[in-house]
Amino acid sequence: MKYLVVSDSHGDRQILEEISRQFQNKVDLFIHCGDSELPANDPLFEIFQVVGGNCDFDAGYKERLVLQTPLDRIYVTHGHLSNVRFGLSQISYEAAENDATIALFGHTHQIGCEVVQHRLYLNPGSISQPRGPIQKKAFAIIDASPEQWTIQYYGRDFQPYGDLKFSFDR
Secondary structure: OEEEEEOOOOOOHHHHHHHHHHHOOOOOEEEEOOOOOOOOOOHHHHOEEEOOOOOOOOOOOOOEEEEEOOOOEEEEEOOHHHOHHHOOHHHHHHHHHOOOOEEEOOOOOOEEEEEEOOEEEEEEOOOOOOOOOOOOOOEEEEEEOOOEEEEEEEOOOOOEEEEEEEEEEO
16 A cells, blocks of 8 residues: 655645646555645545644644554644644654554654654655755655555655655564
8 A cells, every 4th residue: 555645735736736646546545744725625635635734724624534544544633733843742642542553744844754663653744845954845655565664755856765765664
């Protein structure tokens, strides 16, 4: 199973359209971790599973989602309500409460992924406004198998960043 994860597009609808076109029939699930700054009823969100972020003021957004696939239970939130700027403690409790194998979030605009206690935590960074030590506009694809998760980060040109590929055993 392949999950495409993007976050913090901040009004850049065109890149979301391009991502959905480019990866149509190549991934099983499109996920947006918030701060799209688009209306919650935008037709793009028939493609993307989406949560609201601190810059999404439309009341139609959900704050959290739990998505079930044949391989994973995925907890999705923007991160501002989980205090992700201060670490993964709160989101780890939320993911555990939801029996999630994967926790996805944005908010910090910083690329990051790690496995803690057999749960994958992933921030795809920002497709529009990167922050932190890795200054690359990015989104991620998680390739999930029964044995492992392989994460590849991509740029706005849809090419993989060679130095941003990670594999974790389940």
